[in-house]
Amino acid sequence: MKKNGTPIAGLAVDSAGLYCAPGGFHVDPTRPVARAVITHGHADHARPGHGAVLATPDTIAIVKTRLGENAAGSFQALPYGEPLDLGGATVRLVPAGHILGSAQVVIDHRGARAVISGDYKLDPDPTAAPFELVRCHLFITEATFGLPVFRHEPDAQEIGKLLASVGANRDRTHLVGAYGLGKTQRLIALLRAAGYDRPIWLHGANQALCELYQSRGIDLGALAHVRDAGNKLPGEIVFSPPSALSDRWSRRLTEPVTAFASGWMRVRARARQKGVELPLVISDHCDWPGLIATVAATGAEEIWVTHGREEALVHQIGLMGKRGRALALIGYEENEGE
Amino acid sequence: MKAFAHLLDRLSYSPSRNAKLRLMRDYFRSTPDPDRGWALAVLTDGLPFSFPLRRTLMDLMARRMDEELFRLSRDYVGDTAETIALVWDAPGPGQAGAGGSAPASAIGDDAAGAPWPPTGEETDPLRLSEVVSELALVGRNDLAPRLEAWLDQLDATGRWALLKLLTGALRVGVSARLAKAAVAELASFGIDDIEEIWHGLAPPYLALFAWLEGRGPKPDVGKALVFRPLLLSHPLEAADWAALDLSLFSAEWKWDGIRVQLAAGDGKVNLFSRSGEDISSAFPDLVGAWHFDAVLDGELLVVRDGQVAPFNDLQQRLNRKRVNKRQLEQFPAHVRLYDALALSGEDLRQLPLIARRARLEAWFARTRPAHCDLSELIGVSEKAELQRLWSQTRATGIEGIMLKRRDSAYVAGRPKGLWWKWKRAPLTLDCVLMYAQRGSGKRSSYYSDYTFGAWRTIATGAVELVPVGKAYFGFTDKELLEIDRWVRTHTVESFGPVRAVEPELVFEVAFDAVQKSTRHKSGVAMRFPRIHRIRWDKPGAEADRLETLMAMVEEP
Secondary structure, three states, rough: OOOOOOOOEEEEEEOOEEEOOOEEEEEEOOOOOEEEEEEOOOOOOOOOOOOOEOOOHHHHHHHHHHHHOOOOOEEEEOOOOOOEEEEEEEEEEEEEEOOOOOOEEEEEOEEEEEEOOOOOOOOOOOOOOOOOOOOOOOOEEEOOOOOOOOOOOOHHHHHHHHHHHHHHHHHHHHHHHEOOOOOOHHHHHHHHHOOOOOOHHHHHHHHHHHHHHHHHHOEEEEEEEEEHHHOOOOOOOEEOOHHHHHHHHHHOOOOOOEEEOHHHHHHHHHHHHOOEEEEOOOOOOHHHHHHHHHHHHHHHEEEEEEEHHHHHHHHHHHHHOOOOOOOEEEEEEOOOOO | OOOHHHHHHHHOOOOOOOHHHHHHHHOOOOOOOOOHHHHHHHHHHOOOOOOHHHHHHHHHHHHHOHHHHHHHHHHHOOOOOHHHHHHOOOOOOOOOOOOOOOOOOOOOOOOOOOOOOOOHHHHHHHHHHHHHHHHOOOOOOHHHHHHHHHHHHHHHHHHHOOOOOOOOOOOOOOOOHHHHHHHEEEEOHHHHHHHHOOOOOOOOOHHHHHHHOOOOOOOOOOOOOOOOOOOOOEOOOHHHHHHOOOHEEEEEEEEEOOOOOOOOOOOOOEEEEEOOOOOOHHHHHHOOOOOOOOOEEEEEEEEEOHHHOOOOHHHOOOOOOOOOHHHHHHHEEEEEEEEEEEEEOOOOOOOHHHHHHHHHHHHHHHOOOEEEEEOOEEOOHHHHHHHHHHOOOOOOOOEEEEEOOOOOOOOOOOOOOOOEEEEEOOOOEEEEEEEEEEEOOOOOOOOEEEEEEOOOEEOOOOOEEEEEEEOOOOHHHHHHHHHHHHHHHHHEEEOOOOOOOOOOEEEEEEOEEEEEEEOOOOOOEEEEEEEEEEEOOOOOHOOHHHHHOOOOOOOO
């Protein structure tokens, strides 16, 4: 709240989610609205049916690929850093580091600034522009991994584990379950950076987005489709959506080593429950130290938490001497591929 | 203890038995003494000390982390040791500070570029053997500072492994027996060679490893009361029975209890289960009453007034660390003896069965050990008559008939043709498939775990299915594919990995017995149910009723 009691940037929560009154738009609304600013292309944030959508060019390309050319009434591309005046509020999109095209929404209004983080991470990622810190009065953050138990591992280490396992198990297929948008492409790029140059095999569901990334200039190397495979792919690396890991689809591989790339793999019981033999603790969201560090670095005195493990983060914000509030927005589903 | 932590970590995620054996074998091969001996101790009998660990940990965490944050973390993870291992804020190098571009993870020394799997114990700044020797010296109240220093030094996996070895509850899917099997593989020995001397050894098992690597003699366990590997029986198939010459065999009843080995001498007694586990502490009534020098093979039972009680009663005495007076009175333990491996210090295993039997009978008549009797021989010489006895006897406590070659020596393992077990025909019931659940490991893409039920009439006069058992084997791989397909096309409702199906598929379920159970909705529980046949031809409505199953319940 500003001193006179009005919310910063005129932000409030209604039945569709976060709404900026001066600008007349929602951010990542969970049901169709007239005007929506969309932070990134994941299905729980980018939904069809809005009148007008404002997003980065890459996000718009992703939304059109997933939901079709007519996913919204109209699309307006706003590149990173470019300011846009909407009803007295100035809106800017800056990189969030989550996936290709992901953005934080910076809103300046009557001398106060709010930053809506969307989904974000601090770790470097060859497929996404890195997180850009913006100091503000009100910081609105996600809290997917908002518990002290969540600390991700360095990328290179986890990729090293995967490659070591491939080398030690040449008679088996390595099946990597990963979220189809963002995580899969990031892992492929990391494998290439580590020197792996064999073709990487894809489940049908991964195809379109990998091709899109390549068309937007991200080099993923040689990709092949599992349905074109001439054998049961022993010794190869295959990517699939998490749901296909224990599904009939996996029967066409050789005694697969089930790997799963997600921040949830930090907790042993989660990995074992899914029958994961090779947990890879890599995530496209901030871990606990990252969340705390970012909250502190923004300098915001007021912090709202949109979704995730809000309770612990809000408590921590209190310990840091700031005002925290859980919005408990529903509709941003907990996804097992996080 | 990086290599040890890595071993435990990989064991916990590897489902396959062979993969676990290989991991342990590689660890034992590449790890020096005494670290590997202590690792073996942790994987088998545990470390020989115990601490008030829970209180120490809670005190430590109270100082290191906000109470509310810890509570929320523990509620999420569900395991205190793992929670602590994960949340521990070690003051390591490269700790993440404030700032937008700091790497998110900063704990421990598993930096990019560190070799994986990690290198051995010699170069490790904190060796497993060091941890163990310090634990042996530390007082109960001085554990906290030591523990804190170690937790600061280790990474997340190391912390988890340290806490696991302190609590003793590893939960990595490795039994003591599997660990011993891995050790045996170092010298291409069998696990029985290890079992035979195990109870005479102490960690860190230097003499054991020396012997396995050809650097030393087989450890002499002398007068220690060790477990001697058992002679195991083969199931008798129709072809074996047809070819059997009954005049060469001795027949006895197969008693429905637990196979045990009594090793007594020098005023001490050990009671071993068939896998070599020492269960003496659960049977003070037996162990305290025996004062003789012998190694005997027999069946542990509950017997009241000369009558053998149902297996269910024996189950009340098993898997207990302590027993109270009421349990001893309600479920009196008893051993029915059928073989002697040694008597008064003389090893009898080379003698033929009839000679051992004669010696056992003579010894028994002289010694009259408490809570024991001899297994009765069945004096029948005609195969047809024995077969009739086998098919008619359904007395409580009898599982079938044992056929043992009169000239057989007592050898370890399961050599074919020496001892046959002829289990009585199983009971069967035609049940309706109600729920199918995804299997685990290799079967995780198949609906292979089946819950089946029988019909009963309820108050309103309608019929309903009530679950009577669950089984996941007995069918061929081809049949599994067919059932899996049927389940997918006849699903009524899904609950995660479980599907409820239309009540139309009938299984002929075979089971050894059925007993009353207050823990089950149907009021009964089947013993060892398996899918015997799939009755594609039978409509669900014609499956059996619950009353039919209840009539098969064993009464004492």
